[in-house]
Amino acid sequence: MSRYAPIFWLVIFLTVPLWLKDQYFLHVLIITGIFIIAAMSLNLLLGFTGQLSLGHIAFFGIGAYASSLTSVGFDVELFGVVRVVHKPWPAVAGLIIGTALAGFCGFLIGKLSFKVRGAYFIIVTLSFAEVTRLVALNWVELTQGPMAINNVPPFTVGLPGLGYVALWNKAYYYYLVLFIAILAYILIARLVGSRIGRAMVALKENESLAVSIGIDVTRYLILGAVVSAALAGAAGSLYAHYVKIIDPDVFHFMYTVTMIIMVITGGKGTLAGPIVGGLIFGFLPVAVRSFASPEVQWMIYGVFMIIIVFVLPQGIVPAVTQWIESFRSRPPNDTGPALASLATSRKED
Amino acid sequence: MGQASTNKQALSLEHVSVNFGGLRAIADVSFEVQDGEVVGLIGPNGAGKTTAFNLITGFVRAFAGNILYHGTQLNGLRPHEIAALGLVRTFQRTSVFPNNTVFENALIGLHRRGRSTLWDTILALPRERTSEKELADEAWDILRTVGLDMRASEPAGSLPYGEQRLVGVALALAAKPSMLLLDEPVSGMNASETVKFMKLIEAIRARGMTILLVEHDMRMVMGVSDRVVVLNHGQIIAEGTPAVVQRNPEVVQAYLGRGAARA
Numbered sequence: 097m098s099r100y101a102p103i104f105w106l107v108i109f110l111t112v113p114l115w116l117k118d119q120y121f122l123h124v125l126i127i128t129g130i131f132i133i134a135a136m137s138l139n140l141l142l143g144f145t146g147q148l149s150l151g152h153i154a155f156f157g158i159g160a161y162a163s164s165l166t167s168v169g170f171d172v173e174l175f176g177v178v179r180v181v182h183k184p185w186p187a188v189a190g191l192i193i194g195t196a197l198a199g200f201c202g203f204l205i206g207k208l209s210f211k212v213r214g215a216y217f218i219i220v221t222l223s224f225a226e227v228t229r230l231v232a233l234n235w236v237e238l239t240q241g242p243m244a245i246n247n248v249p250p251f252t253v254g255l256p257g258l259g260y261v262a263l264w265n266k267a268y269y270y271y272l273v274l275f276i277a278i279l280a281y282i283l284i285a286r287l288v289g290s291r292i293g294r295a296m297v298a299l300k301e302n303e304s305l306a307v308s309i310g311i312d313v314t315r316y317l318i319l320g321a322v323v324s325a326a327l328a329g330a331a332g333s334l335y336a337h338y339v340k341i342i343d344p345d346v347f348h349f350m351y352t353v354t355m356i357i358m359v360i361t362g363g364k365g366t367l368a369g370p371i372v373g374g375l376i377f378g379f380l381p382v383a384v385r386s387f388a389s390p391e392v393q394w395m396i397y398g399v400f401m402i403i404i405v406f407v408l409p410q411g412i413v414p415a416v417t418q419w420i421e422s423f424r425s426r427p428p429n430d431t432g433p434a435l436a437s438l439a440t441s442r443k444e445d
Numbered sequence: 446m447g448q449a450s451t452n453k454q455a456l457s458l459e460h461v462s463v464n465f466g467g468l469r470a471i472a473d474v475s476f477e478v479q480d481g482e483v484v485g486l487i488g489p490n491g492a493g494k495t496t497a498f499n500l501i502t503g504f505v506r507a508f509a510g511n512i513l514y515h516g517t518q519l520n521g522l523r524p525h526e527i528a529a530l531g532l533v534r535t536f537q538r539t540s541v542f543p544n545n546t547v548f549e550n551a552l553i554g555l556h557r558r559g560r561s562t563l564w565d566t567i568l569a570l571p572r573e574r575t576s577e578k579e580l581a582d583e584a585w586d587i588l589r590t591v592g593l594d595m596r597a598s599e600p601a602g603s604l605p606y607g608e609q610r611l612v613g614v615a616l617a618l619a620a621k622p623s624m625l626l627l628d629e630p631v632s633g634m635n636a637s638e639t640v641k642f643m644k645l646i647e648a649i650r651a652r653g654m655t656i657l658l659v660e661h662d663m664r665m666v667m668g669v670s671d672r673v674v675v676l677n678h679g680q681i682i683a684e685g686t687p688a689v690v691q692r693n694p695e696v697v698q699a700y701l702g703r704g705a706a707r708a
Contacts, residue, residue, distance in 0.1 A: 301542045302539055305536060309533060310529050310556065
């Protein structure tokens, strides 16, 4: 079953626009998908290198702003001397530049955190997010400040015979998000399933022991930060071109918390965790909005999260995996639990 | 990396001191370890043995003096760089990655032996698969060497304490050291495990590895060591073959006296 599970889920996700006719649900699914990409990126840092980035939304916002500005264009004077004028480029260029710039910021944060771990890393990332928010708010000439960047153009796709098609349609946009999400998933899965992922886990579990056997932990921490930030930037770019308007509120701390909640409840350090957690907390507001006012919604959120963390402290995915394994090792084959767990522990997803 | 000028000398400490605040943990210590030798480093609790280990492997900086390994200066190098020179240690307490299986522990230890690059990994190029296959084979080899192949699929943290020590040794061996520093490897082992471990040390040594050993189990140290260095209050008080050291009155007073009286 575990072998066919990815294909099963892929088919489900690929066919969603065919059977889901409600445009509002599709909209929620797109936003959720974008946040799942961001949560997956956070999970690479939190779940595998063990470093909590409390400013993860900064990379998301940098991706969003860079991508918007690339595709909208800008005209700024730097230090009153140099005038920089940028003509609008296609949205795809924005996605690439947004991803790259966010990745570069991840590199800087990783470098800064050279000797900084745990609580100090949290403070560095938190301050970084606040600085980027203040820049977005106050550098009005570039970012329009609180007036927001409006009319962010949609992605366009060149189709043979049809020319360039703008992705206004929600179903098309859904597929774009799904495509990027699958790329991100594969990238993270390749990394964590390799020697690189083992080095990251070694850093998380016991840094002294890791360096004593020759692992350059700083290098892998930086690598994790770069990939994580770049993916968050890509998610931010997808967000900007979808909602078409970006203001400094995109840096709100609450979004970082949302990502962390998705990762923790789903199961940090598992590949499927952020997806499961993301779907739950993406759709929970929809489920409760019919009978709860916005203030009550937040309370329901909180209670729901506390319940999950108390009942399943490891997160949903590890708990379900364990449950399935215990179910499997029960049949009376004489290989015993050791061999059974050897067979299943290799691939948990 | 070994230079001809120091044909037999592996590790040497020259007038090394370490201060922790006002406390002098190691004071003007000099000793050498030759290639292929097994040297025991002993002394009462707080004598500075573990500090000496931390110093050699780059976890603690020397206040004064030189540390050389095969002619390469170790002062100022970071721990992973020292490990890359072939000098690998084990730890007294947290010697394993507890949430990973024993097999995964060995794989993590093999980190530096992997040949695949970042792009091989991301793009799933053939080299990634061959490299991973080689690492898995080597991991089994190492687990068989230390006698843990039957435990491969168990989380390292769930093993009895004595076997966790073996996982720690497996991790260190996986890094393919030319010199191994063992910090109290048999603490927590029962008598028969200790005997087995002494055989393991002989086997490791037969492969040409140099070993520096901190240990409280006197029978074990005296049994496997060619030479013993005795530290007390951060200073070397005696040095020589086990037989010579055991007869040294200063050592007997500082350390063995109590042990002998208890035994």
